[in-house]
Amino acid sequence: MQDAPLERFYSVIPAGGVGSRLWPLSRADAPKFLHDLTGSGQTLLKDTWDRLSPISGEQRIMVVTGRAHRAAVETQLPDLHDRNIVLESEPRDSTAAIGLAAAILERREPGVIIGSFAADHVISGNALFRQAVVEAIAAADDGYIVTIGITPTEPAVGFGYIETGDDLEVSGADHVESVASFVEKPDLETARRYLASGRHLWNAGMFIARADRLLEEIARTKPDLHAGLIELAEAWDDPGTRGPAVDRIWPTLEKIAIDYAVAEPAAAAGRLAVVRGHFQWDDVGDFASLAKLNTAGRSGELAILGENARVLADASSGIVVSRANRVISLIGVHDIVVVDTPDALLVTTSEHAQRVKAVVDALRLGGSSDVL
Known part of the structure; x- marks a missing residue:
């Protein structure tokens, strides 16, 4: 049995x-x-x-x-x-x-x-x-x-x-x-x-x-x-x-x-x-999803990820992910996506977040595997 x-x-x-x-x-x-x-x-x-x-x-x-x-x-x-x-x-x-x-x-x-x-x-x-x-x-x-x-x-x-x-x-x-x-x-x-x-x-x-x-x-x-x-x-x-x-x-x-x-x-x-x-x-498929997860219930706010993130924001919303030590200043931008790492910087908007994959494909075709 x-x-x-x-x-x-x-x-x-x-x-x-x-x-x-x-x-x-x-x-x-x-x-x-x-x-x-x-x-x-x-x-x-x-x-x-x-x-x-x-x-x-x-x-x-x-x-x-x-x-x-x-x-x-x-x-x-x-x-x-x-x-x-x-x-x-x-x-x-x-x-x-x-x-x-x-x-x-x-x-x-x-x-x-x-x-x-x-x-x-x-x-x-x-x-x-x-x-x-x-x-x-x-x-x-x-x-x-x-x-x-x-x-x-x-x-x-x-x-x-x-x-x-x-x-x-x-x-x-x-x-x-x-x-x-x-x-x-x-x-x-x-x-x-x-x-x-x-x-x-x-x-x-x-x-x-x-x-x-x-x-x-x-x-x-x-x-x-x-x-x-x-x-x-x-x-x-x-x-x-x-x-x-x-x-x-x-x-x-x-x-x-x-x-x-x-x-x-x-x-x-x-x-x-x-x-x-x-x-x-x-499924956290893009940065727009990530922004929503981290601002749930807080409409129009800015999500900030990164233990030592240094972000100054005025009248801005979206998400900033910081893995570098730079100061990131945002003024009057909405639904912004900023991802800052030591060797690559991404700036886009929530509306275009799904298109990031095309950047990765272009980098791969161009032989820039060091940042992938």
């Missing part, structure tokens, strides 16, 4: 990506998840660990990250078990990262249920978060691949959306619905329609499933990728074979997001479910 679903649950934290829309604060050697972006006194990664450990237990959390970030991750998470850190030789996107975690854990513990939660999101309302995860675990045990959609509070254009379908009957979960479709980031008018409909939720990129079901879905849509993940998992727990297997197989794996390889095909086939999350959530 199998253990109860919650006892078979394992948290997976993919800690990858640079967060290029937060450049020059977020860099390849210091990505978004290794920063304190909310003034909590600890990094987003540590916040994620603290949110998940009461649900799965500290010994049942796996972190998937790049080899270059191992030391920083282990410093942030001293209770992370050595066998539960999975190191990527290079970024291959979320299907490879989450799929490898699923394959390793299923081989170690057949019947395991995994939940994937990004290392760099901001969440408040941990009791509501736990409630949603527990319901998602119950639905996953029923055979569904499950996502948690966030009840929208505004017509946001920076998030993808999940269109909900019919209610589903799941033992132990009273708020599970089918997923009718995934929708890319909309324009403002469309986002307003989504908000008014009550049928659309923000896509927070959280996925909960039995590991074997997740792997079945990858095998169905991406058989070569699945074969590579299984071969890696078979070699993983043998230190003598792991390194050569990673060096040989990992670079050949297809780079594709789990939304496209798993979630969208599963939704089309009626195998994807969603639980509505009523907690506060933000």
Whole structure:
């Protein structure tokens, strides 16, 4: 007889990506998840660990990250078990990262249920978060691949959306619905329609499933990728074979997001479910989001981040992030974004914050990798 679903649950934290829309604060050697972006006194990664450990237990959390970030991750998470850190030789996107975690854990513990939660999101309302995860675990045990959609509070254009379908009957979960479709980031008018409909939720990129079901879905849509993940998992727990297997197989794996390889095909086939999350959530996708997080409830104010920031402001609003020792003076500017680091300075506005990624792309094409 199998253990109860919650006892078979394992948290997976993919800690990858640079967060290029937060450049020059977020860099390849210091990505978004290794920063304190909310003034909590600890990094987003540590916040994620603290949110998940009461649900799965500290010994049942796996972190998937790049080899270059191992030391920083282990410093942030001293209770992370050595066998539960999975190191990527290079970024291959979320299907490879989450799929490898699923394959390793299923081989170690057949019947395991995994939940994937990004290392760099901001969440408040941990009791509501736990409630949603527990319901998602119950639905996953029923055979569904499950996502948690966030009840929208505004017509946001920076998030993808999940269109909900019919209610589903799941033992132990009273708020599970089918997923009718995934929708890319909309324009403002469309986002307003989504908000008014009550049928659309923000896509927070959280996925909960039995590991074997997740792997079945990858095998169905991406058989070569699945074969590579299984071969890696078979070699993983043998230190003598792991390194050569990673060096040989990992670079050949297809780079594709789990939304496209798993979630969208599963939704089309009626195998994807969603639980509505009523907690506060933000993926901190750009400096406009960061400014809102740090001026919540204080309309028209200026957010200042940086332990030793030296900022003088008069009739100004927006956000200043200071990692240098310069005095920054702002006079009569609104919705301004200033990010000052020792080797790079960004000045833009909240309206254009999403365009920062284009600067990063231009620097990369121009060979300026020293500031990336």
